[in-house]
Amino acid sequence: MSDTGLGPEDVVGMLRAVARAVIDRVNVLTDADLAIGDGDHGIGMRRGFEAVLTSLDVGAPTIDAAFRLTGMAILANTGGAAGAVFGTLFTSGAKSLMGADRIDAEGIRRFLAAAQEGVAKRGGVIEGQKTMLDALAHAARATSDAADLTACLKAAAQGAQVGVEATKSMVATTGKARSLGERSLGYPDPGAISVAIILSAMRDYVSSGIDDIGGRNG
Amino acid sequence: MSDTGLGPEDVVGMLRAVARAVIDRVNVLTDADLAIGDGDHGIGMRRGFEAVLTSLDVGAPTIDAAFRLTGMAILANTGGAAGAVFGTLFTSGAKSLMGADRIDAEGIRRFLAAAQEGVAKRGGVIEGQKTMLDALAHAARATSDAADLTACLKAAAQGAQVGVEATKSMVATTGKARSLGERSLGYPDPGAISVAIILSAMRDYVSSGIDDIGGRNG
Amino acid sequence: MAKAVKKILNDPRKAVTEMIDGLVLASDGMTRRLPGLDAIVRNHLPEGKVALLIGGGSGHEPIFHGFVGHNLGDGAACGQFFAAPAPHIIYEAAKAVHRGKGILFLYGNYAGDNMNFDIAAEMLQDEGIDIRTVRVTDDVAAAPPERTHDRRGIAGDVLMIKITGAAAAALDSLDEVERVARKAVANVRSMGVAVSAGSIPETGKPTFELADDEIEVGMGAHGEAGIARQKLAPADAVAEALLDRILPDLPFAQGDEVALVINNLGATTMMEMLVVNRRIREVLQERGINVHRTEVGTWLTVQEMAGFSVTIMKLDAELKRFLDMPCHSVGFSRMGAA
Amino acid sequence: MAKAVKKILNDPRKAVTEMIDGLVLASDGMTRRLPGLDAIVRNHLPEGKVALLIGGGSGHEPIFHGFVGHNLGDGAACGQFFAAPAPHIIYEAAKAVHRGKGILFLYGNYAGDNMNFDIAAEMLQDEGIDIRTVRVTDDVAAAPPERTHDRRGIAGDVLMIKITGAAAAALDSLDEVERVARKAVANVRSMGVAVSAGSIPETGKPTFELADDEIEVGMGAHGEAGIARQKLAPADAVAEALLDRILPDLPFAQGDEVALVINNLGATTMMEMLVVNRRIREVLQERGINVHRTEVGTWLTVQEMAGFSVTIMKLDAELKRFLDMPCHSVGFSRMGAA
Ligand SMILES: Nc1ncnc2c1ncn2[C@@H]1O[C@H](COP(=O)(O)OP(=O)(O)O)[C@@H](O)[C@H]1O
Numbered sequence A, B: 001m002s003d004t005g006l007g008p009e010d011v012v013g014m015l016r017a018v019a020r021a022v023i024d025r026v027n028v029l030t031d032a033d034l035a036i037g038d039g040d041h042g043i044g045m046r047r048g049f050e051a052v053l054t055s056l057d058v059g060a061p062t063i064d065a066a067f068r069l070t071g072m073a074i075l076a077n078t079g080g081a082a083g084a085v086f087g088t089l090f091t092s093g094a095k096s097l098m099g100a101d102r103i104d105a106e107g108i109r110r111f112l113a114a115a116q117e118g119v120a121k122r123g124g125v126i127e128g129q130k131t132m133l134d135a136l137a138h139a140a141r142a143t144s145d146a147a148d149l150t151a152c153l154k155a156a157a158q159g160a161q162v163g164v165e166a167t168k169s170m171v172a173t174t175g176k177a178r179s180l181g182e183r184s185l186g187y188p189d190p191g192a193i194s195v196a197i198i199l200s201a202m203r204d205y206v207s208s209g210i211d212d213i214g215g216r217n218g
Numbered sequence C, D: 001m002a003k004a005v006k007k008i009l010n011d012p013r014k015a016v017t018e019m020i021d022g023l024v025l026a027s028d029g030m031t032r033r034l035p036g037l038d039a040i041v042r043n044h045l046p047e048g049k050v051a052l053l054i055g056g057g058s059g060h061e062p063i064f065h066g067f068v069g070h071n072l073g074d075g076a077a078c079g080q081f082f083a084a085p086a087p088h089i090i091y092e093a094a095k096a097v098h099r100g101k102g103i104l105f106l107y108g109n110y111a112g113d114n115m116n117f118d119i120a121a122e123m124l125q126d127e128g129i130d131i132r133t134v135r136v137t138d139d140v141a142a143a144p145p146e147r148t149h150d151r152r153g154i155a156g157d158v159l160m161i162k163i164t165g166a167a168a169a170a171l172d173s174l175d176e177v178e179r180v181a182r183k184a185v186a187n188v189r190s191m192g193v194a195v196s197a198g199s200i201p202e203t204g205k206p207t208f209e210l211a212d213d214e215i216e217v218g219m220g221a222h223g224e225a226g227i228a229r230q231k232l233a234p235a236d237a238v239a240e241a242l243l244d245r246i247l248p249d250l251p252f253a254q255g256d257e258v259a260l261v262i263n264n265l266g267a268t269t270m271m272e273m274l275v276v277n278r279r280i281r282e283v284l285q286e287r288g289i290n291v292h293r294t295e296v297g298t299w300l301t302v303q304e305m306a307g308f309s310v311t312i313m314k315l316d317a318e319l320k321r322f323l324d325m326p327c328h329s330v331g332f333s334r335m336g337a338a
């Protein structure tokens, strides 16, 4: 596929695909949160990403604007811990793409690094506390030597999934699962699952190939 | 059995037997009240008749005192509609036995007539409203031409049972069952069942014969 | 529903007496228990005060005994679960609150309560104490308008105790207090809806059965049958169904000023009651009925029963005055009109 | 527990917004909703008043939004079910209640609330508005004493809003109001017990599972795991288990004067709470701890969850003064010390 990465229109298309993917998984996320939280992660993420779809309707002139709009919509409509951390994921990531007119592997690396830093700061968490940060950090690291956008998002999605698995063997030390202590062992972190869903949707959008992307790039 | 009827001691014995019989049937009465009332008739009657057992421990010098003590104990400890009507049954009935040193068929007739009048007045009810009065009235009528005490109580118990059956085809127009209207059809009235239990226990006590009664009468 | 409902109690047969101890302690010195009796009375009752005695079966907390306090009931006679108090409890509570000006008996209209309170009233009248009785008959579901004497008392009790308690504190003749109470009861109407059953701890059995998708409109506070058993309906439809029976019954008319109570029967969420309130207010506004005061809360319960009732009372200047006075008890405290 | 719990609502996804409309209507003109936002603010806020903004997830009614009123919160930002409110809701509510003297943010200590309120605080501080934050951390079951910052806020919210609301009405500097709130939060401790689960209408799923004969001591207000899952126990044993954790934690000592709150998580009967109160008072008396004021009721709920929590706050003269002031809101009204 085109190594030149994605332009603003494709980024919007990709973010729409991300939103649809999250909305489709509402029950998976809710059940994960029922196991170690309060059971609202799925419906919260759905609220947020339904708002993302609406706010992207107005279109986005630039790439960083598309990611920022996405973050603002999540922040304004999700609520709970997820609203703050997933909103921050996109708004912080957006800052790293200021002025970029295309996004490639390097852009994704910058985005994930900035997102990770922003979330860690907002949440006051580090890796190993059984949060979505663990999926995000694994994803960021996994992308280090990916050659092109497709490979980069493949690696990111895979990394996030590894992060999700990793959270199963962690004892939660923040969020609603913290009070479970040892009892949170064995369960994946709901927010981490959301990160994996988001990055997988980005990968699938890009991998769906020439006609879909290059076409518009042609 | 002795045609001379019962003296004070036997009346106390008989009332103890009545109390034990009611207490034994707590679940029957509660279930009957669950069907068309609020489900507390059994436990209320148990409260009342457990108190009867205690208050009869002091013994009773006269027959009317024994019945009065029984009524007062019910009135003070049962609560609800049953406390008032069953307390009244015994206290009103007791008045009709003032000064009697034995109770025979005629005494039972007087007792039932007075009890029926007292309950009707206190409850502001007539026959046919699906209450314990229906069992009481049937019982009173059934005793009209019984020759001796045993026959009289047999007739009374049987009459009460007929009264219970009769309440099944009545629509409640007082008490908690009233609001069921037509829906109370087919169910017997809990209080009527209690009347039948009480009179059957009196019959059984008397019918249990010479050794048990005559002995003490001897 | 087969097994007994989980409750945090000690011996269920001691629940009522232990509850009364806990209630007196919760009043922080405002009330006391009559030794050995299931009766609660206010401390420091002024001489010459018209006395207000309330009461009824237990299991409906905080009503009735939780409404003994400042500008509310002076005393309460408590029965066992869903059972009217025995006459001697009523008698002793009455003697304890009497201050020479007579006593108003205020309670819900149930055969058991009527008979037991009447027996006590006869005993007290024999001693020359002036007793008046006002029975709350607000449940429109219980009987047609021409037979209000057959109607049950439900959450109308809340407004009746509030207003009569204030009147008994402010007015100094039993005649006057009785007059206010009769005016109030003549102007109050309620109806409830049941969503799931409550149970008596001693039996652990739910007092009725409702299917997982059923509700019963007009059901009584002890699970007495209502008007219609129907499928679970949206809040707006339920609100309308209740108002369709309540409003024409008085009737409440355009320009009326009313008090509105939405009472939780136990396990219903406040969110549900507030959503219902939203629709009720829309309808009242359409009808030109103006709400002077709203109360949404948990006062007349049926153990863990789910459901709620709606109560509306037509007000005049005098009823408003007593409704707006401050009051305090364990179960009901109000700052009063600011 | 498979099928969705029966509730009287319209569209569950509209429940929060409809609840807010119903709540504003129930306040009889005391509050209003910010147009298009899930935020409630008081009408007629005097210029120069130190503002108190409270808030949190919905589904816990009447807390938080039901505590906006006279001598209580000036405004509340409401989230969706069990979800902290979004920053822009908090921001708008804060702007609406600000009267030039700064704003105290008072809410329960949850990651979601902390992050969303912090984002809003940063936005407001950028505009030069003085914002202080006090997080309620009363749940002793949530973390050991040395990690109070990891403790959740549960029914301690009731006393915190009561006292801080009174302080914000009586004191005229944000520093002073913050000082009082910090003193109060430092002296309040709570622990709860869960008997059965509540559910979120949108999913209809209970937030946890408890066996028919089990209770969980120390469980959080969203079903967060507690300290011990155990067999159903008598009320006295449960009361002692809670006090065994609460009393040593501060610690509360002989001669202390305290406020006591027994809060219903939803479906528990008042009878149970009063029976529990009885044993609590016996223990406190043995320990020489004197209860200045008791509150037994339903304030911080978790939908239809059954269970309750016990909250104890150590008082000094200043805290007593604010605790005893009158207050009024839909969810909490008090006559004040008579
Ligand atoms: N302090 C935190 N920092 C980063 N992520 C967090 C933090 N607290 C919670 N999360 C994430 O949020 C997720 C829970 O989101 P959600 O259930 O929507 O919010 P809430 O916990 O308020 O109900 C958790 O699975 C976790 O990944």
Ligand SMILES: Nc1ncnc2c1ncn2[C@@H]1O[C@H](COP(=O)(O)OP(=O)(O)O)[C@@H](O)[C@H]1O
Pocket: B033, B037, B038, B039, B040, B041, B042, B044, B045, B079, B080, B081, B082, B083, B085, B119, B122, B123, B124, B125, B130, B131, B132, B133, B174, B175, B176, B189, B190, B191, B192, C082, C083, C084, C111, C112
């Ligand atoms: N007005 C009345 N007159 C006579 N008997 C009555 C009256 N009302 C109720 N009863 C009797 O009382 C019985 C119910 O007793 P119980 O359940 O103990 O009291 P409650 O109805 O107060 O719960 C009914 O079955 C009926 O026989």
Ligand SMILES: [Mg+2]
Pocket: A033, A037, A038, A039, A040, A041, A080, A176
């Ligand atoms: Mg959650």
Ligand SMILES: [Mg+2]
Pocket: B033, B037, B038, B039, B040, B041, B080, B176
């Ligand atoms: Mg009954």
Ligand SMILES: [Mg+2]
Pocket: B038, B040, B080, B081, C057, C081, C082, C083, C084
């Ligand atoms: Mg009863």
Ligand SMILES: [Mg+2]
Pocket: A038, A040, A080, A081, D057, D081, D082, D083, D084
């Ligand atoms: Mg949540």
